[in-house]
Amino acid sequence: MTFFNKMMLSAIAMTGVSTVASAQEAMTIDQKVNETFAAVTGPFVSLIFAPIPGTSFPWIVMWLVIAASIFTIYFGFVQFRFFGHAIGLVKGDYSDPNDAGEVSHFQALATALSGTVGLGNIAGVAVAVGIGGPGATFWMILAGLLGMASKFTECTLGVKYRNEYEDGTVSGGPMYYISKGFKELGLPGGKFLAIMFSIFCILGALGGGNMFQANQAHAQISGIVGDYPGWITGIIFAAVVFAVIVGGIKSIANVTEKVVPFMGILYVGAALIILLVNYDKIGWAFGQIFAGAFTGLGVAGGFVGALIQGFKRAAFSNEAGVGSAAIAHSAVRTKEPITEGFVSLLEPLIDTVVICTMTALVITISQQLIVDPATGLYVLNEAGSSIATVNDVSGVALTSAAFGSAIGWFPYVLAIAVVLFAFSTMISWSYYGLKSWTYLFGEGKNSELTFKIIFCIFIVIGAAASLGPVIDFSDAAIFAMAVVNIFCLYFLMGLVKKELHSYASRLQAGEIRKFKH
Amino acid sequence: MTTKLVVGLDGHGSGERAVAYAERLAKLIGDCELVIVYVVEWSPYSFQTAEENAQRHKRREEEISTATQRVIDPAVSKVQASGVKATGKVRHGDVASILMAVAEEEKAEQIVVSRSSEGGFAKRIFGSATSNLVMHASVPVTVVN
Numbered sequence: 001m002t003f004f005n006k007m008m009l010s011a012i013a014m015t016g017v018s019t020v021a022s023a024q025e026a027m028t029i030d031q032k033v034n035e036t037f038a039a040v041t042g043p044f045v046s047l048i049f050a051p052i053p054g055t056s057f058p059w060i061v062m063w064l065v066i067a068a069s070i071f072t073i074y075f076g077f078v079q080f081r082f083f084g085h086a087i088g089l090v091k092g093d094y095s096d097p098n099d100a101g102e103v104s105h106f107q108a109l110a111t112a113l114s115g116t117v118g119l120g121n122i123a124g125v126a127v128a129v130g131i132g133g134p135g136a137t138f139w140m141i142l143a144g145l146l147g148m149a150s151k152f153t154e155c156t157l158g159v160k161y162r163n164e165y166e167d168g169t170v171s172g173g174p175m176y177y178i179s180k181g182f183k184e185l186g187l188p189g190g191k192f193l194a195i196m197f198s199i200f201c202i203l204g205a206l207g208g209g210n211m212f213q214a215n216q217a218h219a220q221i222s223g224i225v226g227d228y229p230g231w232i233t234g235i236i237f238a239a240v241v242f243a244v245i246v247g248g249i250k251s252i253a254n255v256t257e258k259v260v261p262f263m264g265i266l267y268v269g270a271a272l273i274i275l276l277v278n279y280d281k282i283g284w285a286f287g288q289i290f291a292g293a294f295t296g297l298g299v300a301g302g303f304v305g306a307l308i309q310g311f312k313r314a315a316f317s318n319e320a321g322v323g324s325a326a327i328a329h330s331a332v333r334t335k336e337p338i339t340e341g342f343v344s345l346l347e348p349l350i351d352t353v354v355i356c357t358m359t360a361l362v363i364t365i366s367q368q369l370i371v372d373p374a375t376g377l378y379v380l381n382e383a384g385s386s387i388a389t390v391n392d393v394s395g396v397a398l399t400s401a402a403f404g405s406a407i408g409w410f411p412y413v414l415a416i417a418v419v420l421f422a423f424s425t426m427i428s429w430s431y432y433g434l435k436s437w438t439y440l441f442g443e444g445k446n447s448e449l450t451f452k453i454i455f456c457i458f459i460v461i462g463a464a465a466s467l468g469p470v471i472d473f474s475d476a477a478i479f480a481m482a483v484v485n486i487f488c489l490y491f492l493m494g495l496v497k498k499e500l501h502s503y504a505s506r507l508q509a510g511e512i513r514k515f516k517h
Numbered sequence: 518m519t520t521k522l523v524v525g526l527d528g529h530g531s532g533e534r535a536v537a538y539a540e541r542l543a544k545l546i547g548d549c550e551l552v553i554v555y556v557v558e559w560s561p562y563s564f565q566t567a568e569e570n571a572q573r574h575k576r577r578e579e580e581i582s583t584a585t586q587r588v589i590d591p592a593v594s595k596v597q598a599s600g601v602k603a604t605g606k607v608r609h610g611d612v613a614s615i616l617m618a619v620a621e622e623e624k625a626e627q628i629v630v631s632r633s634s635e636g637g638f639a640k641r642i643f644g645s646a647t648s649n650l651v652m653h654a655s656v657p658v659t660v661v662n
């Protein structure tokens with residue numbers, strides 16, 4: 001615990017020092033931030049991504065996939081059996097009209113989605129396909145489908161064990177269900193595990209929910225207007241986020257919340273158009289995905305490399321098992337916590353199975369990845385770490401190049417989308433981080449303000465650092481949340497099963513009825 | 518059996534004309550009760566931040582108590598003072614659908630509303646709550662100018 005705190009504090013101290021340096025040494029500032037950051041976070045990253053002894057397979061990836069598979073089997077393929085019911089709940093078929101004005105299932109889903117749909121779908125998929133080849137997509141889809149069961153489990157618990165305060169506000173999430181659920185079952189250590197989760201959630205909020213977003217937003221903007229120091233983007237972003245989360249300037253958040261869904265639709269629409277125009281290549285692209293999934297088609301690490309990348313990026317994109325969605329979903333006011341679980345299982349489907357797959361297909365079809373015409377295998381870059389691309393680009397720049405090769409002006413739209421997605425994800429994660437922070441340090445103006453300021457500082461670090469160290473730390477922090485969360489879900493899944501049995505039998509008996517026909 | 522009339526209020530001056538007219542109708546009918554409804558515009562399909570969601574229940578309670586105190590209670594007591602029976606309701610949702618739903622619940626004879634005070638561009642595109650109501654209600658609708 002103290003180790004991580006120290007790590008965070010030293011990182012904060014370092015930026016403080018770097019940002020006061022003269023602006024003329026702009027490049028050096030970025031380099032310094034990058035170096036320091038990589039050195040400070042190195043040990044944590046190595047621990048999380050340590051391979052299973054004797055293999056090159058990171059244990060954390062196994063951890064997520066095994067959990068998702070266990071939940072899928074334990075709840076009898078709940079993601080397929082209750083899929084239609086979940087749609088009905090989102091449409092409001094089962095909502096009591098007398099509860100109108102409360103947070104609806106649709107709103108909770110949309111809020112959670114705005115936290116997950118974002119750069120993971122645009123940049124993360126490009127990273128997966130860039131390193132693991134198109135085959136990574138297959139494993140990503142599989143991880144998405146299995147992950148629906150993990151989401152179901154954590155979000156049901158999130159609503160069931162949230163705190164409702166006298167003033168009518170709510171706080172929920174893994175820290176609450178871990179401590180309350182363990183107590184209910186008479187198990188020891190609930191409080192300790194909840195604290196562990198909160199610490200990792202704060203790191204995740206600063207990493208994947210913040211630095212990665214700032215970093216990729218900067219990459220996208222500088223790709224269009226020309227290269228300039230990252231800390232400039234960082235400071236602008238930090239100022240706007242500060243205005244929203246500290247200054248309470250709702251109008252900015254409101255505009256984003258309204259524009260982001262349209263951006264999402266525009267993104268999927270553009271991907272669909274590209275796929276339609278290239279419909280003759282879709283079969284070939286799926287062929288590459290399937291062939292690559294089992295052979296690797298020459299990527300680093302072979303098919304295991306494709307699998308690791310697919311699973312990793314799926315988890316990073318849809319956050320199933322991570323616990324963040326449980327915080328977002330817990331605001332729904334319902335008499336049946338499990339209904340929110342059903343609704344939440346749609347998230348990995350929309351996020352990973354639909355949106356991520358589209359990105360992967362567009363990248364594959366656009367042929368940005370260089371193939372050796374003689375062997376049909378992918379050509380690796382000089383370092384041998386990822387596939388060589390047409391303009392030697394990676395991350396969001398690869399997605400942008402892929403879309404740009406089909407629709408010339410799309411990179412500009414994508415740049416706006418990336419900035420908005422990055423922004424809305426930051427706002428969502430600032431809330432997840434804040435909830436963990438207040439769980440640890442208590443609710444109160446000063447405590448909240450401290451976290452919000454730290455959050456804004458990390459935006460600057462994230463924009464200035466280079467992609468490698470940022471993505472490593474972001475992954476590590478988010479997966480660390482999953483370590484604690486999933487460990488606890490194994491103990492608590494029995495409680496969800498009881499709810500599921502009771503609800504399913506009442507649904508069958510017609511006790512749970514539709515209000516709309 | 519008591520005849521019921523549903524009166525829709527929008528918190529503007531025009532709403533008072535609707536109440537005044539309904540009150541006159543009630544006196545003409547005799548055994549009549551006014552159900553005065555204020556609708557807080559709300560859609561279950563809007564997009565909100567996580568923080569707004571967490572505070573939603575609190576806000577909803579506040580919206581209901583504000584509307585009750587400022588709009589419904591004064592209107593109900595004014596009507597009651599003139600000797601006509603009246604009750605009040607505050608609901609969240611789409612104005613036209615809520616007024617229709619209340620009319621059905623209460624088995625009301627008709628709905629009385631004032632002409633919508635909103636106008637201009639938005640009205641041309643989306644139509645007003647009043648015209649939606651007139652088009653779709655299952656009971657007669659009186660629109661007071």
